[in-house]
Amino acid sequence: MRRLLPPLNLVLLMRTVSLRTCWTLALGLLLAVCSGPLATAQQALDHDDYAIWNQMHTQALAPDGESVLYVLGPEHGDDTLRVAQPDGTHLLDVPRSTHDAQFTANSQHVITRIVPPTDAEDDDAPDSLAVASIDTGEVERIPDIASFRLPEESGDWIAYRHADTTNADNTSENADPDTSDTRADAGSTLVLRSLESGEERTYEHATDEYAFSPDGAWLVFARATPDSTGDGVFAVPTQTGDVRPLLTGPGSYTNLTIDEDSEQVAFLTNRDDVESEAIEADAPAHTLYRAALAEDAERIAGWQADGLPDNWWVSEHGSLSFSDDGTRLFFGTAPQPAPDTTATLVGEPVQVDIWHWQDERPQSVQLNDREEELQRSYQAVVHLNDDNRIVQLATEDRPNVDVGNNGNADLAVANTSRPYQQEMSWDFPSYHDVYLVDVNTGAARQVQEQVQYPASLSPEAEYLTWWDGTAETWWAQSVEAGSTPIDLGQAINAPLYNEDHDRPYPPFPYGSAGWLTEDEAFLIYDRFDAWAVDPSSPENPTNLTGGLGRAESMQFRIQQLDDEADTLDPDAPLMLHAFNTETKASGYYEGAVDGAPPTELIMMDRRFSGLTQAADSDRLLYQREDVSEFPDLWTATPDFDAPVQISTANPQQSNYRWSTAELTSWTALHGETLDGIIYKPDDFDADATYPLMVYFYERNSDNLHNHWAPAPHRSIINPTFYASRGYVVFVPDIVYEEGYPGESAYNSIMPGVTELADAPFIDRDRIGVQGHSWGGYQIAYMITRTDLFAAAEAGAPVSNMTSAYGGIRQRTGRSRMFQYEQTQSRIGGSLWEYPTRYWENSPLFYADRIDTPLMMMHNDEDGAVPFEQGVEMFMAMRRLGKPAWLINYNGQPHWPTEYHLKVDWQRRMQQFFDHYLMNADAPPWLDEGIPATEKGRTLGYEVE
Template identity: 35%
Template sequence: MLGAAPPSLARPRNLPSTQDMRTLHRTVCRGALLALGAALSAAQSHAQGAGRVITQADYDIWRSIQGTTLSRDGRWLAYSLVPAVGDGDLVVRSTKGSTEWRVPRGYVGRPQLQPNADSGFTAPPPQFSYDGRVVAALTYASRAEFERARRGRRAADQPATSLAIVSLADGKVTTVPRVRSFAMPREAGGWIAYLLAGGDSAGGRGADSARTPGVAAATPGGTPRPISGDSTARRGGRRQETGATLVVRELASGNETRIEDVTTYAFADSGRWLAYTTASRAESHNGAFVRALGASGIGAEVALLSGKGSYRALTFDRAQKQVAFVSDHADSAAARPRMSLYQARLAATPTTRALVTPAGLAADRLLSDRGVSFTRDGSAVVFSVTPPRLDSIPADSLADKAVFDLWNYKDTRLQPQQRLEAARDRGRSYTAVYQLGTGKWLQLTNDSIPQVSLSEDGREALAVTNVPYALEALWGEGANDVYLLDTRTGARKPVARNVRFRAELSPAGRYVVWFADHGWHAYDAQSGKTTDLTAKLTGVRFDQETWDTPSDPQPWGVAAWTADDRSVLVYSHYDVWELDPSGARPAKVVTDSVGTKTHVQFRLVSTGGARGRFRGGDATVVDPSQPLLLSAFDDRSKESGFYRERLDAATPPERIVMAAYKFGAPIKAADADVYAVTRQSFTEFPDVWVGERLDRLTKVTDANPQQKQYAWGSAELFEWANGDGVPLQGVVYKPANFDPSKKYPMLVTYYEQMSDNLYAYDAPAGRNRINPTVYASNGYVVFTPDIAYTTGYPGQSALKSVVPGVQAIVARGFVDPKRVGIGGQSWGGYQSAYIVTQTPMFAAAFLGAPVANMTSAYGGIRWESGNSRVQQYERGQSRIGATLWDAPMRYIENSPLFYVPRITTPVLIMSNDADGAVPWYQGIELFIALKRFGKEAYLVEYNGEGHNPRKRANQLDIDRRMQQFFAAKLKGEPAPEWMEKGIPFVNKGRDQLAPVNAQSTATSAGQATLPR
């Protein structure tokens, strides 16, 4: 039997720490079922009490809902409730009753502790069993234990992961400690397999045992992953991998089978087979194995191939009739063993054969141990070959040699890009396909044709190459040549050249479609004919007419295909169109032009969710006999909702719901008409609503009940015209308890188009941005205007959009014109820097990672990618639209640096020394110029940070400094010491800013105040 939950798991009160531990069973008061339509008719603005002002002390407790999933029968909802920082819960909730089970998940709200590092930890989602009897999820140690381990800094001290298996019948939780991954069959209930963490394997392939198992950690979606060696030893100078213990548990009886030394494993979708590979200290026990699963339990181990060597990349076909894997067993005696590709047919007595061996490969090719799969119909195996790995040159071998990078004008990639991509280049591989029917295989990709996509049967492949346009792509948009490959013969047919946008192969491989010359084109693989599918249409555009950079407008995109490649569905700005790829049938607007007439944008919705966790067809293929679910967004009012439409009906789309909210993507139960969807507004957190219809939903979560304790602002749409008379929209966020007779300070922040966020919830958080929720709670009006751009004049475009908007709001009478500040990050930082050179309107400005001098930035490098910044200005976001030599004055006129003497606004600049997007020296150039002219300026440089601070301490620090800076300049509060005296370098690390309450003088009753 399984052991008790580890002491590290924080349990609900009064729960026994035994296997029979039960989670908190709470009866949630739900009241009468409220129709969504009735809820939507209520006034969105609600009475705001005095409320506490939001401070940094409140950020960590704000929770998010992650990994939402429905059981197949729709009776249960599961998700993780995760605080910004701290311990979270797995919540399992009845969709129709009031039953709710909670299991502590441990420290899932983990902030990033290192600068410029990848994003923080995200726990994998919970997974329901196919029969809906249990839900399983990984759990972790508490935050306190992680902090103790971090201080200890020993690998042995790191807290282990556990697995929680929750019985939906009674809430009973089975907790298994020390796990790595877990899996359940996608189309059968009754089984779960989990791999124990390192050190829990017996170290040899002994007989099956029924000892207490450890559990395997789930990867996202419950997909098992290979183990990179829990322990290693060296024999004969070679690194030896060893596996861990796999426990296979029959959920109904609790019977368990332990299998030692497992490295990878997978269930067949049907639950009839379990396959796994092993690596043992006794290498003769290594192998690839299967076991049959059935009502009588788990069968005996059957070896597909065993003995000395490595076994990897195990995979089933969709019909679960065969398995493929790779192994170097046949070459294991070599100093550097080479892999072979194997196929095994599953039966009472499985048979295994080698498909590709080293003898069948070219001398400069090896078979890769990654990327093995079957085609959809199981007729072919897709695998990869690779050249021998090019090892790095040891640094000590160059001690007395010249070390340099050579930049050559013929290089298609600059040296910084080559440096970043060196690991990829050394480990590059090429896609190949083995036809099981003919016994022949073909390498599909190479250095000249780096990309292919296969049809469902693997007989056709779409080959795309950008090699002929690689130099052009350094400065322009790049392009591709497109070919169709016969994977059986290698015959290659040219489809199209100089294609700017993505070409797509139809699911059955009959057609290739792509966008060019403002229309959709299709190539028929059978006839070799190319057809312009939209040439006869007038008054409709399929590229983005709202495109505002000096480059080719992108298409709105492909929505889906219908079965048998009969139709392809594409988008215009507002509507969905059906095109016949053969060109025989005329184009049809599926949504009856309702979108265009009403300014409502329709898009297909894939209600994947739970279904996506089980094999159920491709999201890109729709059944024309079934109704289509469409999301809807009104780009004038910003309301959203859902419509229903049919391909086989000539009727307008049926409205389900439209409301003053932002709806998330709905999840539908696989076997029931039950939906789960989030809805949000500026004042309403995106909690989950469930129901059998999208217009009759019931709220079943309450992630942040503490919100009602705080002073919360409101949001409203605001309209004005820019300096050229172009109508614009923006959002005005007003403070809690807004009084139109008062004069408030106002902050203006922007990027490009932000008005679509009218109904977006913005959780309190500290970063290098003006958070409307936080600042509105602290007594500011916040304005986020849209900007209309004119190519060649990005700075003036921002000025002519923002200033008239600010003037229009000031004219309303509730903003003090002498207390208006602006701020933005990146592109918003540049625009803010430009604006303050042109007007004295603003009393303070935050400039996050601004470009100050386009002439010097033009020739720089985007260090995060290694690419040149030239394209940014000639064709991209900076919107100059010409080279520096063709239009030098445009670069100068749009550069804030050349207008620094005009600036009267105090500025706070953030420019980080590891910024990979905007050159760090841009902020320095601006600061030096400001200092040279005696302007009030402060520059914060976070060491080792990139474009946006990722280390949480740095995020909170810039948030505090921004709040202090704006409070001093817009509220008249005393300036902090760092503004008055600076921080000498010798005090670096000693002077740590204390948390500060950004509210003005008075605090609300009950508010926690923090030291200055």
């Protein structure tokens, strides 16, 4: 006779009883339990354990490869920075570190901010700065810090700014602190420090606009004094510490930008705002200045500058950047805003939205994007070697431009969807017209029309490339006038589109790895292999991975290890990430651009990710994981000989029952073989019977080796958590037929569930199902078709496609039509073309067939799925007298975002399923609800 797992309340009791105590108890029931699979010192995971489980945050190799930093900490708690050597030797810790920790360029120091404890009474207490020496392990702490900066190429210096203005002498001889002339946003003390000698120099009233030149030879900062008399931008040679004014005068100074050669700086200021009738705007006018770092600043562009369109000015919201060669300065412009003339009626402001059927974008989108549009800027360029000549590049019709070759090219590409704004409400992907813009004149010529994938310039700006989903190929086109598109996939004997694509819009590609140097070849992926195609001879592509990928079901993807490189060096070895699509094993191979078959470096039943290389060394850093192995850090040489584990994030895991993961397959009702993952308790007993939890979204089987650390997920179950508590968890893949998303989910999932339900270790009467959003919709649909599930949780489900179709996504203001016609809902057409499809796929219309207790979580500020969709389903269940619960976290979006709310959600979901699948007593909130009069006074968790 098979052994049934004990009820959950007994399992929880066992957590508090040691094995020795268990054996001394006289109760026969407990003796029987201790002789079974629970006879272990390990305990089941519980919600309190989230607080002790670390997550991996920032990680980095020192430039010389001789040390590693990483930041660990629980989701809700204090983080710790740790530094170790590549052999795993511990060097130092910095408690309460932030995630901005970084090495100096010479690898001698680690710099990070230290924040107050999570439970500190003063939430506004300023941070401290930690300066840690790699050689000595000593950590110096400097209090009251707002920010810090390091040079990119020099490890000799650090600059940091104090948070509290009391650290600065904010009283000048001309300032009266008792008058309104004293500004509240005066700067604070900026400190320039030599990391070698420890010598410091201070500069008062500095704002957070400060920066090093890349070589560390200069520090540039803006100053805001209490009475504005000392305002300006100043340059400091770091070797002497002397202060040189670049521009002074009352006003704000922002957007400090230094070029790559450490020779010049640019910034914006409102110092020159003209108080005259010529400028009728509520915002001050801004001026663009540029200075050689040893010279005074020169005015480059201001209001009504030559080269700008009529009534346009310099935008304070535009970014500044120099071209790589330093001969061009890019900045933002915008139409000058008209003065605010708020309409009134009988002296009262009139706030009204006018929805017009001919608007390019729905009023809801316009309102959502209003602030962004008010701050929109359009790129212009200053030709510094041509008498500071200004050319406007972007326009209102072509708002986004990208200049080739890091700003050095004479051409820019502009992709604009402006002519297709209305179609974006129902069509997907959005269409674009493609233009080439002359950087020297601003003249634009259209080269492509109505493409559904934005075009990009090659690194040397010789070609445009884009994906064509309808033709299912990549195209290239020379930038020369009169050129014609070139089919880059014409001689590649493998599909370049996603072969698993099952949505009604044209398929996306497997992707590209960019270009070889000098625009020699464009790098394209098929499902398994990588290809190099020279646009001048597309009939002769090179299979960079020698066809090994397709031959062995191995997906190869190129790893670019040089963070500074824009292209791939054809003479260097290829580092390839490898993923076996059948076994789900992964690792790394070495290949070559000549197309020789790559050779294996490391391959395991693990997931490998995050591969990086030290800037000045061949040392590698990466993470690996599987269901039971946390994604800790490892270091290795490029041949992966004798890799070393650096971190052990959660040693306490050995004290807990965990899960295993295995692949399974079955035949769907439409005849296709599908894969899924089964998670079992790591003390699985084939002679026991277990409840089964089913979770799904679309395809998840490739995630076989993903690690699920205990954490309060915002919406879905954690397979490890449930397996630890005595469940088996099943995660099946789904494939879809256009027009029938609900039926497709049923046809894919149910054969796998029923096959597993027939296994001797599954209790067929204790099967639950859970999913959120798209998963929630599919659950709501499926329980109208089957009574197999003893309990279901459907988070934020679309219950009525007919009412959802015409609504908007509150988060973006976009119409929901495109989602139903073209994307995830896969209906394939409009409500008027296929009314039956919308009705048949809506679970609301079949709610009378549901016999499964249904819990939903749907929040009243959901920006993705209208809250009313959950309400419609709940009210239908209530009207039909069927068990249903709706959990609404007030003011929360598509899922709860705050830690304590996520914990609450996971606790309620666990209590719901434990009641129906583990025979646990129902808590008060589940049994009888919580009256509005008790809201906030009780959580209803406790079971008497």
